[in-house]
Amino acid sequence: MLKATLEQWRMFKAVVDAGGFNQAAQQVHKSQSSIHHAVQKLEQALGLSLFENDGRKVKLTETGELMLRRASFLLDEAQKIEAVASTLNTGVETQLRLAVDIIFPPELLYRVLSKVSQDFPLLRIEIMETVLNGANAMLKSDEVDIAISPFAYPNGFSEDLCAIEFVAVAHPEHPLHTQQRPISREDLKSHRQIVVRDSSSERKGEAGWLGAEQRWTVSHVRTSIDMICQGLGFAWLPVAIIQKQLQNNQLKPLELDHGGLRKAMLYLNFDDGDKLGPAARTFIGELRYQSMQMPCASHVFENNDCT
Known part of the structure; x- marks a missing residue:
């Protein structure tokens, strides 16, 4: 038999969070005497002094x-x-909130969302586009139900989703393309790099920065692409997102001496699978399936198949 009730623990925490009994009474809309009584009963039941x-x-x-x-x-x-019970009670959820890192291939996301909308036509879907730590930050603060992030989620469920290839690119007429030798890291540092800002409130990093002396920071990869196409700098960009610009010769891969391709893993993250409703589970299943079908991007640079 439990000695204390959840309500007593709730009153105890309310006093701590509010900074006192009077303040707690205002926040939880109870009398100060009832909160005092709940905490005293808790201390008596436990035989401990909490304050x-x-x-x-x-x-x-x-x-x-x-x-x-x-x-x-x-x-x-x-x-x-209680959240799980609410999901079970209502059956199908009415809203699905997603945080998706901007490097995730948009066409793949659209196919997944289309399938989910066919199965759940009344479902409202909210998509928050994020950078770096942004998706996990929103998941942690319960602003979204599911996150697609370049970082694993330490406090819940996390699994490898797909690998995204990045290529260093610049406009075909950019000075970096005029060198008669492979481009070194030092060469890159002497030219302007366009980087994408971390969308989390902590701002832990910037995507792909190589320590260039000249740096322009933007909040979305689309802005970075536009700037590079205008010849304003160079950047590491996701191949899946810039295939059209590569094929149209608006962007050209840089010939680096240390390799012009990089890979970054994206992760499927969520907090508690039991809280997810049928629509969220359908989204996850379709996301896994479509990610397995995603072709590698090396065919942009080579005519042979990827291995």
Whole structure:
């Protein structure tokens, strides 16, 4: 038999989050005496002191700090259980929220979304285009249900989805193409590089930056492509996204001495599979299938098949 109730733990955490009993009463819309009573009952049931007086304020004891970590986990899990129950109760979800890194091939995404919409015509789909850590940041803050990210998700489910090839490119008339030898890293650093800004609030990095002295930072890969096509610099860009520009000779791969192709893995990430409804599961299944069918991009540079 449990000694404490979820409501008592909730009142305990509310006092901590709000910074006091009066503030907690306002936030949870209960009387201050009822919150005091709930916390006192909790302390009595456990035989522990969770708070101590600090002048006019209360602060956690060392024991209280330990119990707060456990209580936060307990309340989070209880919330997840209710979310699963809500999904089961309503059947098919009405909304699917996706965070998709901008390097993911758009045509592949469109095919997946088309299939999901055929099966669930009333489903509202929200797509947030992200860069680097942005997708996982949105997943962590519960702004999306599923993330396609260049980074694995440490706090939930994560699996390899597909490898994306990047190529260093510039406009055919860019000075880097006039060299009579393979281009070195030092050569690149003396020219302007266009990089894409991390869309997460932490801004941990910028996509593909090689330490060029001249750097223009943009928020979307489409802007980067447009700038490169105008001859304003060079960049590492996803092959799947620039095939048209390569074929039309708007962009030309740079002949690097250290290899002009790079690969980056994209991951399928979500927090809790039990919370996902039928539409989300259909999206995941179709995404896996379409990603397996995705051809490699080396045919842009060679006539032979990829191995």
